[in-house]
Amino acid sequence: MSDRLEDSMGEQPYPLGASGSADLASVTDDHLMRLFQTAPIIYNINVSKVVRISEHLVLKGGACLTQWEAENQKFAASQGFPVPTVHRMFRGPLENHLEFDMRDEVVTQVAKWIDDMQSKPFNKIQPGPVGGTGDSPWDGPWFTDYGAGPFANLEEMEDWYNHKLDVCHRLRQAFEDIPRFQFEDLVLTHQDIAPRNIVLDEATDKLWLIDWAMSGIYPVGFEQASLSRQCVDEWDVEFREAVLAKLGKRCDREIRQLQGIMYGLTTGAFL
Missing domain, CATH: 3.90.1200 (Aminoglycoside 3'-phosphotransferase; Chain: A, domain 2)
Incomplete structure (x- = not known):
């Protein structure tokens, strides 16, 4: 899950509104999985999809998503590269x-x-x-x-x-x-x-x-x-x-x- 990704979807409302990363801890995995099915889609191709769940948070999922993608992204961020912050990684139902x-x-x-x-x-x-x-x-x-x-x-x-x-x-x-x-x-x-x-x-x-x-x-x-x-x-x-x-x-x-x-x-x- 990454923040501050922009898209061209205008003023469409998002499930978690203006919630930031500080509010994410109170959201259960089950709730996030439901949001993954209903939130506004930013990107969707083959077996990978990205949806926006708040103004500054997106949720990515799909059959090809692995824990290594998240770990690699976190490592790149720790080295100072401009990549979105990974807040959470979890498995499907x-x-x-x-x-x-x-x-x-x-x-x-x-x-x-x-x-x-x-x-x-x-x-x-x-x-x-x-x-x-x-x-x-x-x-x-x-x-x-x-x-x-x-x-x-x-x-x-x-x-x-x-x-x-x-x-x-x-x-x-x-x-x-x-x-x-x-x-x-x-x-x-x-x-x-x-x-x-x-x-x-x-x-x-x-x-x-x-x-x-x-x-x-x-x-x-x-x-x-x-x-x-x-x-x-x-x-x-x-x-x-x-x-x-x-x-x-x-x-x-x-x-x-x-x-x-x-x-x-x-x-x-x-x-």
Whole structure:
């Protein structure tokens, strides 16, 4: 959280009015999280957002925000550089409210969600986002930053992935022993399961899975491979490894295949 950042939003009122940093200590983390959802937005792109909560205070949050950003900013300020003051750093609802002995319950529940989704085939449904996207490319961690497809069927999708594997082999950007893609069952896949997308209902202790923007009907293993990429902060890494260890079907082969074509999905996206 930083102060004295100006914007061009005019005289729009702010939730904490003219409160300065001296008043911040009386505001709870829960209250700040609610303000993060309702306060006037200064900046919002991808997974990072900044909102103004008073005349001289802003609140920054998002999936890519780490404690190191705040520590680096505080260190730069201590060295005399002109950077906004960091007043407070805290985690979001799930991480902030989970006691250590409850984390295993969360991991167990998430692993069950994945096992359940991976065990129910939808082979008669066209792959991709449910309902289709018309001519628009599909979004997700395994479709490049520009999207891919849409693919008319599983065979067409399989050909695209094997082409990416061929590109990586030709440019020596993948191990030669990575097997070719042979997709079989299609299943419901979220593709962004991480602590930031799990909400704990404090009244019932029930967990809710949110943010289905990249979900769809995709081959078995896409979920596990997507989970294996989650590494925003220490809790994400701990969560990822704990969930993978509890899965009934880890899909190591599929994880290795998809990770193995990363060059073709990034630098070689247009090859």
